[in-house]
Amino acid sequence: MNSLFTDIRVGWYLALRQVRRASKWTTTLIVFVMVLTFLDLVVVTGVLVGLIDGITNLYRTQETGDVILTALDNKNYIENSAQVAALIKGLPQVETVTERYSSGGTIEANYQESAGDLNTKTNETGASFVGIDPNTEQAFGKLAGYVKEGSYLSENDYDAVLLGSLYVDRYSFGKMPSLTPLENVYPGSKVRVTINGNVREMTVRGILVSTANSPIAQRIYMPADELRLLMGRTDNNVDEIAILLKPGADSGVFRDTLLRSGVGDVAKVQTFDEAIPNGVGEVKDTFAQIGNAIGSVGLVVASITIFIVIFINALTRRKFIGILKGIGVTGRAIEVSYVFQSLFYAVIGSGVGLLVLYGFLVPYVSAHPIVLPISAAIIVAPVLDTTVRIALIVIATVIAGYIPSRMIVRKNTLDSILGRN
Amino acid sequence: MIEAKNIIKTFKNGPIETQVLKGIDLIVNDGEFIAIMGRSGAGKSTLMYQMSLLDHPTSGAIYIDGKDATALTSHERSRLRLVTFGYVFQDYALLPELTALENVVVPLLMQGMSEKDAAARALRALQRVGLHERPGNLPSQLSGGEQQRVSIARAIAHEPTVLFADEPTANLDRESSDAIMEIFKELHGRGQTIIMVTHEDEYGTLANRIIRLDDGRIVSS
Numbered sequence: 287m288n289s290l291f292t293d294i295r296v297g298w299y300l301a302l303r304q305v306r307r308a309s310k311w312t313t314t315l316i317v318f319v320m321v322l323t324f325l326d327l328v329v330v331t332g333v334l335v336g337l338i339d340g341i342t343n344l345y346r347t348q349e350t351g352d353v354i355l356t357a358l359d360n361k362n363y364i365e366n367s368a369q370v371a372a373l374i375k376g377l378p379q380v381e382t383v384t385e386r387y388s389s390g391g392t393i394e395a396n397y398q399e400s401a402g403d404l405n406t407k408t409n410e411t412g413a414s415f416v417g418i419d420p421n422t423e424q425a426f427g428k429l430a431g432y433v434k435e436g437s438y439l440s441e442n443d444y445d446a447v448l449l450g451s452l453y454v455d456r457y458s459f460g461k462m463p464s465l466t467p468l469e470n471v472y473p474g475s476k477v478r479v480t481i482n483g484n485v486r487e488m489t490v491r492g493i494l495v496s497t498a499n500s501p502i503a504q505r506i507y508m509p510a511d512e513l514r515l516l517m518g519r520t521d522n523n524v525d526e527i528a529i530l531l532k533p534g535a536d537s538g539v540f541r542d543t544l545l546r547s548g549v550g551d552v553a554k555v556q557t558f559d560e561a562i563p564n565g566v567g568e569v570k571d572t573f574a575q576i577g578n579a580i581g582s583v584g585l586v587v588a589s590i591t592i593f594i595v596i597f598i599n600a601l602t603r604r605k606f607i608g609i610l611k612g613i614g615v616t617g618r619a620i621e622v623s624y625v626f627q628s629l630f631y632a633v634i635g636s637g638v639g640l641l642v643l644y645g646f647l648v649p650y651v652s653a654h655p656i657v658l659p660i661s662a663a664i665i666v667a668p669v670l671d672t673t674v675r676i677a678l679i680v681i682a683t684v685i686a687g688y689i690p691s692r693m694i695v696r697k698n699t700l701d702s703i704l705g706r707n
Numbered sequence: 708m709i710e711a712k713n714i715i716k717t718f719k720n721g722p723i724e725t726q727v728l729k730g731i732d733l734i735v736n737d738g739e740f741i742a743i744m745g746r747s748g749a750g751k752s753t754l755m756y757q758m759s760l761l762d763h764p765t766s767g768a769i770y771i772d773g774k775d776a777t778a779l780t781s782h783e784r785s786r787l788r789l790v791t792f793g794y795v796f797q798d799y800a801l802l803p804e805l806t807a808l809e810n811v812v813v814p815l816l817m818q819g820m821s822e823k824d825a826a827a828r829a830l831r832a833l834q835r836v837g838l839h840e841r842p843g844n845l846p847s848q849l850s851g852g853e854q855q856r857v858s859i860a861r862a863i864a865h866e867p868t869v870l871f872a873d874e875p876t877a878n879l880d881r882e883s884s885d886a887i888m889e890i891f892k893e894l895h896g897r898g899q900t901i902i903m904v905t906h907e908d909e910y911g912t913l914a915n916r917i918i919r920l921d922d923g924r925i926v927s928s
Contacts, residue, residue, distance in 0.1 A: 292816070292817060292819055295816060296813065296816050296817050299809075299812075299813065299816055299822070300802075300805075300813070303804050303805055303809060304804050306804075307804040307845075308804070605800075606800070606802050606803075609796065609800040609802075610802070610813070611785070612761055612788065612794060612800075613788065613789065613794055613813075613814050613861070613862075614785055614786065614787075614788040614789020614790070614792075614814055614817055615789070615813060615814065615817050616782075616785060616817070619817065699761060700756055700761045700762045703761070703796070703800070
């Protein structure tokens with residue numbers, strides 16, 4: 287009769303009434319601590335991972351699309367680009383396709399003012415140039431939306447460039463390897479572009495501003511035909527074909543479809559995950575680990591809070607615990623009552639945290655990403671990861687509630703009743 | 708029947724040893740109402756704690772219906788306290804966050820009773836002590852006398868073999884004390900064995916036997 291079931295039943299009976307009749311302020315405070323712990327554990331990691339996801343997402347929307355074709359390692363361009371592009375455009379999963387030329391080169395600014403002045407520092411830098419069809423690129427990645435100064439390229443533009451923000455000193459984060467931001471460059475400024483030994487003076491049409499790690503910030507855009515000429519390319523073969531798929535289409539499946547069609551013979555076919563720069567995945571894992579470490583500290587703090595709350599509660603109720611034991615209530619039933627109280631705090635705290643997370647934070651931050659210098663962060667909180675974290679909170683809280691109650695329950699019954707040490 | 712045989716209880720405080728009970732022999736028969744009396748420090752409460760299995764004697768034995776209770780495990784002693792004994796403490800010892808009814812229900816639940824049956828029986832116990840109209844009151848909403856009556860209801864709800872009461876009127880006014888003793892008389896009239904510690908002669912005389920202690924020894928019985 288005096289079974290575990292009875293202990294649980296009596297423990298539940300006591301816990302329910304203790305929680306129900308506890309000070310509302312105390313209960314609110316503990317639940318608030320649990321909510322903060324939950325958010326600390328889930329959101330901090332989520333934002334850190336979201337920072338990197340933000341970068342990946344930028345690459346997808348601004349550069350690679352869902353699937354990108356680039357030149358094979360032993361080729362300078364995608365052979366038979368026109369036929370490949372036509373094939374892709376004919377596939378039902380495809381939303382938009384953009385074809386680009388790309389080349390390295392240099393860009394120089396303020397060269398007219400410093401001509402013949404040997405004391406003036408050269409205002410020149412290596413650059414990554416991309417030749418685009420302005421209308422297609424706009425349909426693909428909404429490039430015009432990133433123009434902060436000046437205007438977007440028009441269909442008939444000639445000798446005009448759009449500068450990514452890293453090339454403009456007032457938007458950049460200082461010197462980077464092979465990239466020295468240009469000073470005093472504004473829309474309308476003349477710049478000298480050198481590609482494959484071909485030099486041309488061009489006009490800055492606009493400046494594209496995005497986060498530092500976005501592809502847009504790192505590139506200089508000009509009309510495709512112009513870059514093709516500067517590169518000295520005599521045919522129409524392009525360097526990149528980026529494909530945006532219709533919603534619901536799987537990029538991996540589409541990549542495989544292209545490979546089966548023989549596209550792999552003339553181009554490297556990659557999904558956006560495969561095409562993002564090396565190291566981003568490692569950075570993502572690192573950030574996730576940092577997030578977990580920060581979250582763990584929060585978990586320890588919450589456990590200590592619960593420990594203290596339960597310990598003080600049990601200590602001040604030591605006499606009553608003694609009396610319960612005195613009249614025959616088992617120590618286990620009393621411990622169970624404290625475990626249930628801890629569970630209540632953990633479950634309510636996590637429940638409120640879940641509501642805040644999925645009811646507000648995740649949708650809000652998805653719609654309004656947290657713009658940070660390196661990326662526009664969202665909150666990445668997969669349900670499975672969140673469930674694991676809730677389980678961690680519950681386990682830690684239950685242990686934190688059990689230990690102090692056990693410490694008090696183990697004390698001599700009569701000493702507890704009489705308040706003796 | 709409870710039999711205490713040569714009970715010695717010594718308290719240690721560092722190097723100092725104080726012998727509070729110095730070889731007590733006592734038999735309490737079923738249906739008796741015993742009052743343990745004596746000066747402060749005579750060992751009254753200590754003797755009751757040994758007999759009610761709330762404490763372990765330093766030496767000697769307690770027999771409950773012929774069975775040596777000092778040899779029982781902690782779990783068995785706890786079970787015995789739950790089923791066989793009832794306790795009324797000087798300061799009522801009610802759980803502050805439980806209502807009068809819930810305070811009485813807890814030990815009944817612990818005995819495996821359903822919540823519904825326990826509540827019905829608890830209500831009957833409250834009725835016996837005249838508190839059935841206020842079962843939903845918290846202890847803080849009851850007077851001292853009413854709290855002590857709840858404590859008695861809790862002690863008798865499961866119909867224990869022996870009811871132990873440690874100075875049950877010590878914190879009460881005259882009127883409340885009289886009411887509590889009336890309940891004890893009524894319980895005894897129904898055959899309830901009661902062992903009560905008191906320092907008040909007037910209430911001690913209500914018992915059918917008075918055990919007087921002095922300096923840890925029974926001086927009259």
